[in-house]
Amino acid sequence: MTSGMFAFSAEQDELRATVRRFLAERSPESEVRRLMETEQGYDPGVWSLMAGQLGLQGLALPEKVGGSGFSFVDLQIVLEEMGRALLCAPFLSSVVLGAQALLTSGDDSAVARWLPGIADGSTVATLAVTEASGSWDAGDVATQAAPAGDGYALTGEKLFVLDGHVADLLLVMALAPEGASLFAVEATGATGLTREKMPTLDATRTQARVRFEATPAVLVGDAGGAAGPLERTLDLAAAALAAEQAGGARRVLETAVEYAKVREQFGRPIGSFQAIKHKAADMLLAVESATSAAYAAGWAVDAASADPADEGAAAEVGVLASLAKAYCSEAYYQCAAENIQIHGGIGFTWEHPAHLYYKRAKSSEIMFGTPRHHRARLADRLGF
Amino acid sequence: MTAEVPDRSGLDEHTFAARLREWLAEHHPGRAPRDPGERLAFLRAWQATLTEHGWVAPGWPRRWGGMELPLPLQAVYHREMATARTPVPPTNATGIVGPTLLMHGTDEQRERWIRPMLRADELWCQGFSEPEAGSDLASLRTRATLQGDTYRVDGHKVWTSHAAVADRMLALVRTGPPGSGSRGITCLVIDMHAPGVRVSKLRDMTGGAHFAEVDLEGVEVPVTDRIGEPEQGWTAARATLGHERSTSLTAAALRYQRVVRDLVELARRRDRTTDAQDRDRLARIVTEARLLEWNGRRVLAQVLDGGTPGPLSSVSRLQHGQFEQRLHECALELLGADGMLDARDPRLSAQTATGPGDGAWVRGFLRTRASTIGAGTAEIQRSTIAEKVLGLPADAAQREDR
C-alpha cells in the first residue's frame, strides 16, 4: 500500500469544491443540452474561463511549459467533477490525449512549441489514432506518412477522433517508412485536410472523421518509435477517463436516490421498497469501488512520475490503468442503466438527464478499448 | 360491407402457411418509408389491404373481421408474417382495444368500431398511465362525472403512444369517489377530436416522439361510448391486458427467431464469430430466444387445454423485457467503435442484405431501456410473480389492490 494513497488533502477538497461551483454555474444541464445541439460542441467562452479563471487546462501540466505542475490525482479530481456535470468541452482530448501524446514522445522541441498553448487553453489539441477498424493499436494504423521535403505528408482517414473537427492541433498516428510514428498537423490552413463531425450516440462528446490527402505534417519524436509512447498515453487516458466515469456514476446514484425518496406510488416513497433499496445499495458499491479504482490508478501514475527509474512503478501504471478502465466502464454503465430503471417512465424521456448520462456511460465504455479488451490487456500485463 | 372472411381454420399448418406465403408474394408492400407522414399512410394502406383480404386479426371472430383461427394456426400466422418482414400495424393499441371491445363491449359498439380499427381507417391509443399513477395505476385520478347521458371528463394521461395521430382513446377514468382505488374505475372511449382534448408530444431518449401527454378538459363522452358496466373498468382492462399480453408475447417470441438471425448476421459482417467469447455470447442469446419461444408455446398449449395461461405467462413478460435489452447490448458490443455513433451516421445506415442498416440496432439499444419499464416495470412484475404466482405474502403495509 502506497502511504498516503486516498488521503485527499484540504487543498484537494477545495479544488473539488471550486471546480464543482464553477461547473454548476457555467455548465448546468441547460448549457449541456444547448451545446449538444451546436456544431462546435463546446462554449469557447467557458473554455477561456476554465483557463483564465481556474487554470484547469494547465493544472497538471509541467510548470516549464506554463502549467501549474499539479499531480495526476488533482487532474482526476477535476475530471471527476467534469464527468458529474457532463461538461461539453475538449478537455479530455486536449489536456489528456493531446498534451500527453506530446509529453510521452520525448520530443522536447515539440513540447516547447505546442504545450504552452495547450496549457493556457489557446490551443485545442487532440490525438487521432483509430481508423475504420476502431482499433487503438499502433499496429493497426494504415494512414500513410510519406517523406515530403523537410517533413512528411499524410494520406489516409481517421475516425472517432475526439473533438477532431474543432481541434487546432491534431496529433496523428501514421505509418512512416520506419514504422508507426506520431505527427503534428496544425489544422488552420492545412492543405488536403477535411474534417467532419460524426453524429454520435453521446452528443455531449464530439467525434470527427478526419481525412488527410498529402497533408503536410511534422514528425514528433522518433520515426517508427511511437508505439511505446502511444501505449503510455492511452494508459493515462484510461486512468483519466476512469475518474470521469466515477464522477458520472456517482451523480446518477445521487439522482436515483433523490427520486426514490420523493416519488410515491402505493401510498409511499418507492425508496421504501426493498427492491429499490437493494438496487441502490448495489449502485453504491459500484460507485464507491469505481472511485477507489480510478484513484488507485491515479496514485500509481503519480508514484511512477516521482520515480521514473522505477520499472515496477511504471508497470503498475499499466496494470491499474487497464483495471480501472474496465471496472469503471462497467460500473458507470450499470449505474446509468439502473438510474433510468429507478426513474421509471420519466427516466426514458428526453427532458430528463438520465439518458444523457446513459449515453455518456456507454460511449465511454467503448472509448479507448472495451472492458473486455482491457481485461485481456490486464491478463497480458500480469503475465497470465 | 366488406366481403366475408374466408374460413381457413380447418387447414393444416403446412397448407395454411403456403396460402399465406402465396398471398404475401403477391401483396407484400415492401419496406415502409422513413418519413413519418408517408410511413403512416403506408402502414394504414397495408392494414386496409390485410383486412380486405381477410388476413388480419388471426384470433378474432370472423363476424368482426378476424380470422378466428385455432391457436396453432395463429402461431403459424405470426411466424410467417415475421419471416416475410411485413409492416407492423400503425399503433399497438389494436391489440388491447380490440379484445376489450370483443369481451366487454356491445354489438353496437363492435359494429361501429372494430372494422374501421382493423382497416386503420380509425387509429386508437390507450389512455391509462398518469403522471401520479404509473406502477400504481389503480390510484389514477382522471375524473369522469355523469350528467344525464353524458360523461364529463377532466384529467391528464401520459405515455400515450400515438396519441397525436389517434382518432379514439381507450381510457380508464375515475367515476367513483376519491380513494376508491380500482373499484371506482370505468372504461370510456374518448373521441380524440372532441373539444377539450389536447395532445403534447413527449420526446424520448431515442430522440423520437412516440409518446404523448393528453390533457382532458371538460371532454364530453356519451354513455354509449362506455365499455362495460360503470365501475367495472379495472376488471375489464386487467382481464384484457393479461390475456392479450400472453398472446402478443407469443407472437413476439416467434419474431425473435428472425431478430436473432439478424444478430448473427451482424456478427458475421463484423467478423465477430471466431472469438470464443463472442461465440459464447451469441450462443446465450440464441438460447434465450429459443427459451422465450418454447415458453410461449407452452403458454399456448395451456390455453388450448382449456385452461388459463398460468404462471408461465407472468414470467414471460419479465423475460421478454430483459431479453430485448441483452439482445441490443450484445448488438452494440458487436458494433465495436461504431457503437459510439448516432443511428443516422452513414457507417450505420447502409442497408444490408437481410434488413435495415445497423442504425436500427442503435435505435433499438436506446428504445429497449423502456422494455423493463413500460407495460409494467420489472420490479412490479417480480412482485406480481412473487405474490400472485408463488403465493408469497404481500407487503404488510400495502394497500389492498394494485
Place this chain on the structure above:
Amino acid sequence: MGPHPDLLALAGDDAERAFVTSAIEFVAAHAPRREPASAAWGRGPEGLALFHETTDAQERAEADAARAWQRKRWDAGFGWITGPPAHGGAGLPASMDRLYRTVEAAFDTPDMNPLRIGLGTVSPAIVGNGTDEQVAAHAAPLHRGETIACQLFSEPEAGSDLAGVRTRGTFADGPDRPHWTITGQKVWTSNATFADLGLALVRTDPDAAKHRGLTMFLVPMDTPGIEVRPLRQMTGGASFTEVFLNDVVLDDHLRVGERGGGWKVATAALAGERKAVGDRSHDANSRALTLLRTLASRTGQSGDAEIRDEWARLYSRLRVARFQQQRMQQIPEQKLSGAERAMDKLLLATNQKLLGELAAELLGPAFIADPGDWGTFNWNRWLMGALGYRIAGGTEEILKTMLAERVLALPREPKPREPRT
C-alpha cells in the same frame, strides 16, 4: 529509522511513533515477521477452508496458545489498550488499538481467533454497560488471558431479526439472592465448547414491546443446565454449535445493564463485531487467486480467452476491494454513517464466491469427484464457505438494506403493527 520501517510509517505523530516502537519491540522479541501464506503449489496446507474446522483437541490447543499469547500481551501492557486504567487497561484511544493490531498482524504470532469474541465483543459490552464489579470479575480476566468468551445471541427463530429472541429469563426474588432462570436455545455459537463465559440476550418481559423486553446476561459456561452440541454445516465439518439452556440459574449480579435494556447492549456489541474486514481476508483471497492462476497453467487453460477474462476480472475486483477499504479508512469517521463497512463485507463475500466458481470452472470433473491431488477437490469447501459468508455476520440483504437506509438515507419501510412474541 530502525528495523521495520514499513510499520513505523503507520504512526502519524510522536505519541503514535513511541507507541508503535514499543509495540514492535515487544512483538519482535517473540515472533519473526509473518511470511505471507505460501501460494506455492503443492506445499504446505491447502488453506481452502473458509470456515475453520478442527478436532476438539486441536481447538483446545489453539485456544490455549491464544490465551498464552494474550498473557504475554497483558504483561507487556498491550493486553487491554483501550481498557480503563482502574482495571489494568492502558486507557488509550481506539486508534492505538488498531495500530497495535496492524503491527502484530505483521508478525507470526499465534492465531487469536479463539479470543476474538471475548476481547472484541463481550468485554466492550461489559465495559459499556456493566458495573465496576463485573468489569473486574469478567472483562479483565479476558484480557489477562485467563478466560475465553462466547456470544449467545442468535436463535433458530431470531437470525436477522435478532430482537425476536425467545430464550426466556424469569426473575425470582428469592429467600436466596435475586436470581434469574433461563431456558432456551442459541445457535451459530463459536467457541462454546471451550468458552468459560457467554454473553446471552434473553427475553425477560414477553409483554413489553419486542425491543424493550430484552436483558443481557453473563453466563458462566460451567453453570448446570447448559448443553453444547456441534452444528454440522454443509462442508461436512462443524465450526459452530447449538447451545441449549435448561433452567440455568443466574445470579442477578450477572445481569449486564438494565432490566429491559438488553437491546442497547446487543447493538453496541454487534457494532463492535462488524469491524473492518481484516487484511487477512484480503490476503486469503489474493492467495486464492494466485493458486487459481497456477491451476489454470497446470491445466493448460491459461491461453483460454474466457479464463483470462474471468481471471482478470477477479484480479480487478480483489484489488478494488482493497483500494475501497483503504480509501474509506482515510475518510474521517465523522463524515461516515458507520454503515459503510458493510460494503467491504459485501465485496469480500461476492469475491469469495466468484473465486470458488472460477475454481470449479478450471477443475471441471475434479471439482465434483476427488482425484486426491493437492489443491483440487477441497475448493468445494471454499465455495461452500463463500455461500456461508453471504449469510453469516449480517446477510447480504440486511447489509444492502442497511446501506440504503443509513448511507443513502432512503426511507424505511412502513412498520406493520408489531406482533407480540
